[in-house]
Amino acid sequence: QKEVEQNSGPLSVPEGAIASLNCTYSDRGSQSFFWYRQYSGKSPELIMSIYSNGDKEDGRFTAQLNKASQYVSLLIRDSQPSDSATYLCAVNSNDYKLSFGAGTTVTVRA
Amino acid sequence: DTEVTQTPKHLVMGMTNKKSLKCEQHMGHRAMYWYKQKAKKPPELMFVYSYEKLSINESVPSRFSPECPNSSLLNLHLHALQPEDSALYLCASSLSAKPDEQYFGPGTRLTVT
Numbered sequence: 001q002k003e004v005e006q007n008s009g010p011l012s013v014p015e016g017a018i019a020s021l022n023c024t025y026s027d028r029g030s031q032s033f034f035w036y037r038q039y040s041g042k043s044p045e046l047i048m049s050i051y052s053n054g055d056k057e058d059g060r061f062t063a064q065l066n067k068a069s070q071y072v073s074l075l076i077r078d079s080q081p082s083d084s085a086t087y088l089c090a091v092n093s094n095d096y097k098l099s100f101g102a103g104t105t106v107t108v109r110a
Numbered sequence: 111d112t113e114v115t116q117t118p119k120h121l122v123m124g125m126t127n128k129k130s131l132k133c134e135q136h137m138g139h140r141a142m143y144w145y146k147q148k149a150k151k152p153p154e155l156m157f158v159y160s161y162e163k164l165s166i167n168e169s170v171p172s173r174f175s176p177e178c179p180n181s182s183l184l185n186l187h188l189h190a191l192q193p194e195d196s197a198l199y200l201c202a203s204s205l206s207a208k209p210d211e212q213y214f215g216p217g218t219r220l221t222v223t
Contacts, residue, residue: 044153049211096158
């Protein structure tokens with residue numbers, strides 16, 4: 001059973017702080033890792049993709065991947081109220097399907 | 111441009127109705143997907159089309175019937191749905207069906223009465 005697990009939320013952070021979201025996956029053959037942001041009532045929006053070990057930065061977002069530990073994380077620096085959303089971790093293995101975590105809801109307090 | 115469009119945005123249908131959801135992308139993507147999402151749950155894969163051929167059917171009931179008329183269009187035909195089928199239906203596309211970035215459309219909010 002391929003599983004993706006995310007740290008349970010909700011996660012509440014003050015404006016300007018760093019929000020840290022974690023995700024573990026069970027399929028060691030997984031090759032591609034994605035973070036989606038989903039606002040309430042809207043569809044998921046791809047914000048980060050990462051394929052190799054290490055860090056990948058895009059603006060205020062940093063994705064970190066450690067395949068040996070089967071762990072992927074997302075850091076949101078200088079959190080803004082507009083970052084309040086549910087963040088979905090998604091993992092893709094050889095069978096062409098995305099496996100999603102349950103999501104972590106982030107609330108940024110002004 | 112990473113836009114996937116879906117119509118209609120909202121749909122209310124009775125259990126005896128037949129309706130269709132439409133999805134379109136002009137990014138040259140060769141893989142298209144239908145997902146179903148219930149409130150506070152992650153998207154759940156229904157179908158995958160790769161190069162206009164159905165490659166994955168996640169044991170979806172036959173009252174949902176997908177169709178891919180060409181590489182840019184994806185339809186989902188609905189017939190004799192149940193109230194528990196009420197959900198947000200999401201279309202997505204990716205460059206290929208290999209592990210690749212998937213881009214979602216805005217979704218169709220379906221209510222079955």
